Amino acid sequence: MASNTSVIFKLKGTIGELTFVKSRRYKPHVRRKRGTVKPAVLNEKMESSRQLLLSCNKHAKLIFDQLREEPRDGAMWSRLLKIIFHAAESGFPIDARLFQHLECNLLHPLKSITGEFGNYNKINVARDKKRLNIQVQLASAPKVPQKPFPGDYQLRLVVLFPDFENGLCIKKVEIGAPTSLKAALQPVEFSMTMPSATSQYLVFLQVQAIQKNRVYTSKATAALKVIASAGNPGK
Numbered sequence: 252m253a254s255n256t257s258v259i260f261k262l263k264g265t266i267g268e269l270t271f272v273k274s275r276r277y278k279p280h281v282r283r284k285r286g287t288v289k290p291a292v293l294n295e296k297m298e299s300s301r302q303l304l305l306s307c308n309k310h311a312k313l314i315f316d317q318l319r320e321e322p323r324d325g326a327m328w329s330r331l332l333k334i335i336f337h338a339a340e341s342g343f344p345i346d347a348r349l350f351q352h353l354e355c356n357l358l359h360p361l362k363s364i365t366g367e368f369g370n371y372n373k374i375n376v377a378r379d380k381k382r383l384n385i386q387v388q389l390a391s392a393p394k395v396p397q398k399p400f401p402g403d404y405q406l407r408l409v410v411l412f413p414d415f416e417n418g419l420c421i422k423k424v425e426i427g428a429p430t431s432l433k434a435a436l437q438p439v440e441f442s443m444t445m446p447s448a449t450s451q452y453l454v455f456l457q458v459q460a461i462q463k464n465r466v467y468t469s470k471a472t473a474a475l476k477v478i479a480s481a482g483n484p485g486k
Contacts, residue, residue, distance in 0.1 A: 304336060306339065307332060307335040307336045307339055308332065309418065310335050310345050310415050311328065311331040311332045311335050313413050313415065313418065313419070313420040314331055314350070314411065314413060314420065314453075315327070315328055315331055316420070317411050317420055317422045318355060318409075318475075321355060321409060321455075321457075321475050322355060322356050322359070322457065322473035322474060322475045323355040323356050323475065324355070324356045324357050324358050326357070327355055327356075330353070331350075331353075334349050334350065334353075335349065344482075345415045346413075346415065346451055346482035346483065347411075347413055347451040347452060347453045347480045347481060347482055348480050348481065348482045350453055350477050350480055351477055351479075351480045352476070352477060353453075353476065353477040354474075354475075354476045354477075355455070355474075355475040355476065356473055356474055356475060358470075359470060359471060359472070359473050359474045360474055360476065361456060361457075361458070361474040361475065361476035361478075362476075363395065363396055363474070364393045364394060364395055364458050364472065364474055365389055365393050365456075365458060366390065366391070368478050371390050372387070372388065372389050372390050373386075373387070373388040373390075374386065374387050374388075374454070374456075374478050374479050376452075376454065376479045376481070378445070378448065378484075380448050381444055381445050381446075381447065381448050382442055382443070382444055382445065383410070383442070383443050383444075383445050383450075383452060384440070384441070384442045385408065385410075385425075385440070385441040385442070385454060385479070386438045386439070386440055386441075387406055387408075387427075387438065387439045387441070387456065387478075388436070388437075388438045388439075389406075389436055390436070391436070392404075392432045392433075392436070393432075393458045395460075395469075395471040395472055396471070398469060398471050400432060400460040400467075400472075401460055401462040401467050402431075402432075402460070402461055402462040402463070402467070403429040403430055403431050403432065403460075403461040403462075404429070404430055404432065404458055404459060404460055404461060405426055405427050405428065405429045405430065405458075405459050405461055405466075406426070406427040406439050406456065406457075406458060406459075407424065407425070407426045407427070407456070407457040407458070407459050408424065408425045408426075408427075408441055408454060408455065408456060408457075409422065409423075409424055409454075409455040409457065409475065410422070410423045410424075410425070410443060410452055410453065410454050410455070411452065411453040411455070412445060412446050412450045412451065412452050413451055413453065414446070414450075414451070415451075421446055423443050425441045425442075425443060426459075427439040427441070429461045429464070449483050449484050450483075451480075451481060451482050451483055452479075452480065452481055453477050453479075453480050454477065454478055454479040454480065455475050455476060455477055455478070456475070456476060456478045457474060457475045458472065458474070459472065460472050
């Protein structure tokens with residue numbers, strides 16, 4: 252443990268097990284001589300937990316790396332890792348269903364724009380061989396409490412196909428047509444190819460504001476949430 256040294260004494264070098272360090276970044280301080288502190292020895296349980304955490308880090312990184320440039324808050328990595336670690340610790344298989352309802356940005360949740368999905372908004376997802384067909388039906392026009400949408404809006408889907416066993420994750424993005432806030436609400440259809448007919452998937456939804464045919468970005472619309480997920484069929 253380092254401690255600040257007195258300005259009265261201008262000591263330097265090593266005396267016994269203490270080393271006097273002159274540092275601009277950390278200011279003058281004293282630390283233990285290198286090699287005098289024995290490294291902590293992990294018991295079997297601690298080592299097992301450490302190995303489990305390393306494995307969970309790899310799984311979380313698969314998802315996180317695909318969402319680095321997406322709307323998210325600074326704690327999303329911790330939430331991903333916590334979900335995976337608790338599942339692994341309890342003996343549950345790691346698959347996409349663990350992340351159902353994951354909100355990427357808790358500061359600006361999707362529900363503040365669209366309301367909740369379920370009995371309110373609807374999403375239908377169907378596999379057709381190697382195609383994934385998605386239909387999203389909003390119950391009302393989107394809104395943002397902090398600032399109204401300036402014009403039209405469009406739905407944007409971010410779909411991840413994670414393969415946790417092989418350490419792979421494929422990302423696809425689909426964008427719906429711009430829609431007027433005053434237009435009658437209609438289902439929005441999306442379709443994309445999957446890596447295989449049994450691929451796991453995570454479907455994230457973002458609602459983008461459109462003004463003068465361009466995406467209008469703001470913190471209030473920086474919301475992205477999982478609205479559908481599936482593991483491998485039959486597992």
